[in-house]
Amino acid sequence: MSAAEPRETDPAAPVPALEPVTATAASDAPRPRALPSKWPFRLLLLAALLALGSSVLLWQKLTSIQEQLARQSADAGSNAVEARTLARQAQDLARDVAARQVVTDTRVSEVALQRTQLEELMQSLSRSRDENLVVDIESGLRLAQQQAQLTLSAEPLLASLRAADQRLARAGEPRLVRIRAAVARDMERIQAATVADVPGVLLRLDEMARQVDDLPLANAVPVLPRASQRAEPAAAKPARWWQKWLGAVEDEARGLLRVSRIDQPEAMLVAPEQAFFLRENLKLRLMNARLALLARQTEAARADLATACTALGKYFDASSRRTQAVAASLQQAQMQLRSVELPRIDETLAALATAAAGR
Numbered sequence: 001m002s003a004a005e006p007r008e009t010d011p012a013a014p015v016p017a018l019e020p021v022t023a024t025a026a027s028d029a030p031r032p033r034a035l036p037s038k039w040p041f042r043l044l045l046l047a048a049l050l051a052l053g054s055s056v057l058l059w060q061k062l063t064s065i066q067e068q069l070a071r072q073s074a075d076a077g078s079n080a081v082e083a084r085t086l087a088r089q090a091q092d093l094a095r096d097v098a099a100r101q102v103v104t105d106t107r108v109s110e111v112a113l114q115r116t117q118l119e120e121l122m123q124s125l126s127r128s129r130d131e132n133l134v135v136d137i138e139s140g141l142r143l144a145q146q147q148a149q150l151t152l153s154a155e156p157l158l159a160s161l162r163a164a165d166q167r168l169a170r171a172g173e174p175r176l177v178r179i180r181a182a183v184a185r186d187m188e189r190i191q192a193a194t195v196a197d198v199p200g201v202l203l204r205l206d207e208m209a210r211q212v213d214d215l216p217l218a219n220a221v222p223v224l225p226r227a228s229q230r231a232e233p234a235a236a237k238p239a240r241w242w243q244k245w246l247g248a249v250e251d252e253a254r255g256l257l258r259v260s261r262i263d264q265p266e267a268m269l270v271a272p273e274q275a276f277f278l279r280e281n282l283k284l285r286l287m288n289a290r291l292a293l294l295a296r297q298t299e300a301a302r303a304d305l306a307t308a309c310t311a312l313g314k315y316f317d318a319s320s321r322r323t324q325a326v327a328a329s330l331q332q333a334q335m336q337l338r339s340v341e342l343p344r345i346d347e348t349l350a351a352l353a354t355a356a357a358g359r
C-alpha cells in the first residue's frame with residue numbers, strides 16, 4: 001500500500017490525535033476528491049418514472065376520450081339520421097294536418113251555417129202562440145192600411161181592428177192588454193174622424209155622368225101636356241069631335257108663345273147642335289174628377305167638381321127636378337171631399353212592436 005492511497009480505518013480503532021499542521025504543509029498537501037452523490041440520480045429517475053406514469057395515464061385517458069368521442073360521433077350521426085327521418089315525417093304530417101285543417105274548417109263553416117239555419121227554424125217553430133198572434137195581427141193591420149190608402153176608405157182599417165180586438169179578447173193574455181187598449185183607442189179615433197166615402201163618391205159620379213143626357217138645357221122648349229091628355233082623367237067617356245078640335249087649337253095657341261126667365265145670357269145663345277158638346281164636356285169633368293180621386297189627387301177632383309157645378313147651374317134648367325138632384329149630388333160630393341186624409345194606427349203598431357220584442 002502506497003502512502004498516497006488512503007488507508008482504510010477501522011471504525012473501532014481509536015483515532016490518533018492529529019498533529020498540528022502548519023500552513024505551509026496544509027497548503028502543499030493534495031486535497032481529497034468529493035464522492036458523487038446518488039440523490040440527484042434517484043430524483044431524476046423518480047421524475048422520469050412519474051413522467052412515464054403520467055404519460056401512460058394520459059395516453060389511456062386520451063384513448064378513452066377518443067373512444068368516447070367516436071361513440072358519441074357515431075351516436076350523433078345515427079341521431080342526425082333519425083332526426084332527418086323524423087323531420088321528414090313531421091313535414092309530411094304537417095302537410096296532412098294542414099290539409100285536414102282546411103277540410104275541417106270547411107266542415108265547421110258548413111256546420112255553423114247549418115246550425116244557424118236550424119236555430120232560426122227552431123226559433124220560428126218554438127215561437128209561442130202569443131207571438132204568432134202578434135205577428136198575424138201586425139201583418140193584417142199593415143195590409144189593411146195599404147188597402148185603405150189605395151181605396152181612400154177607412155172601412156178596411158176598421159174591419160181589421162175589429163178582427164184584431166176579437167182575437168185578442170179570445171186569447172185573454174195579460175201581456176196583450178196594452179195592445180187591445182191601443183186598438184180600442186185607434187178605433188175610436190178613426191170612427192170620430194170625418195173621412196170621405198171615396199167609393200160612394202165614385203159611384204155618385206158615375207150615376208151623375210149617366211144622368212147628364214137627360215138634363216134639360218136652360219133654353220130648351222118645355223113640352224107641355226095637351227089639353228086632350230089633361231081632360232082624359234076627368235072624363236071617363238070619349239071626347240066628341242068638337243072637343244078634340246078645341247083641344248088641338250088650344251095646344252097650338254100655347255106653343256106659339258113661351259115666356260121664361262134666363263139669368264145667364266150665354267145659356268140662351270147655346271145652339272141646339274152645341275148641346276151635345278156641352279153635355280159631353282160636363283161628362284168629361286165628372287170623369288176627370290173620378291180619375292183624380294183614383295189617383296189620390298183630391299185638389300184636382302175638387303176643382304173639376306166645382307167647374308161641373310158651375311156649368312150645371314149656368315147652362316141647364318135649374319127648375320127641373322133632375323137638374324136639382326144632380327146639383328145636390330155634386331154639393332154632397334164636394335162636402336165629402338173636404339176631408340180625405342185617413343187617420344193612422346201608429347199607436348197599435350207601436351204596441352205590437354213592443355209586444356213582439358218581449359218587453
